[in-house]
Amino acid sequence: MKHLKFFSVTAIAALLFTSCASVAHVERDETVNFSKYKTFAWVDTKEKKDEQKGSDLLEKNIIQAVNGELQKEGWQESKTKPDILLSYDVLVEKAVKEDRNPVYSRSYTRSFYNPYTGRWATILYPSQFLGYDSRAYEVREGTVTISMIDARTDKTIWQGWTTDVVNSRNLTNKEIQSSVKSIFRKFDVAKN
Structure with missing residues (x-):
């Protein structure tokens, strides 16, 4: 009986934690064998630096979050001859949400x-x-995109992204951590 109670409490807790996370989407090249990749490096482009002035903290938080997730998979960051090049993109924009509530x-x-x-x-x-009572309101949605590029062929082999409602113009560290974890939950390297 104790095991049944423990199992049900654990299952409910897991359900609550997964329901709070944002939904991630992944596209990958099915012909690529991810087991041959073990090192990565970040792409540093001048255009990205010009677009995101004043967002050094945002960049640092994203890089730390992604590095942490990849290191859990056994990957290491390498400045010389990496297998994978990583890049990210962040977009915060206004969107319209609609609530529909039944009326009796x-x-x-x-x-x-x-x-x-x-x-x-x-x-x-x-x-x-x-019928339904509809109400439309404006929200800010933040989208985080992580791309992996094969360093030898210069082809994108994996891309993951997630979109969630944010409270400000910039993403907070907590929102970045949550988004990156949601994306890397679908990073199924072990299935290759």
């Missing part, structure tokens, strides 16, 4: 006198579905 009429009762029986009777009229 109020239930009510009606009393009437029945002259044949000489009694008062009460009839309940239940609520009825009337």
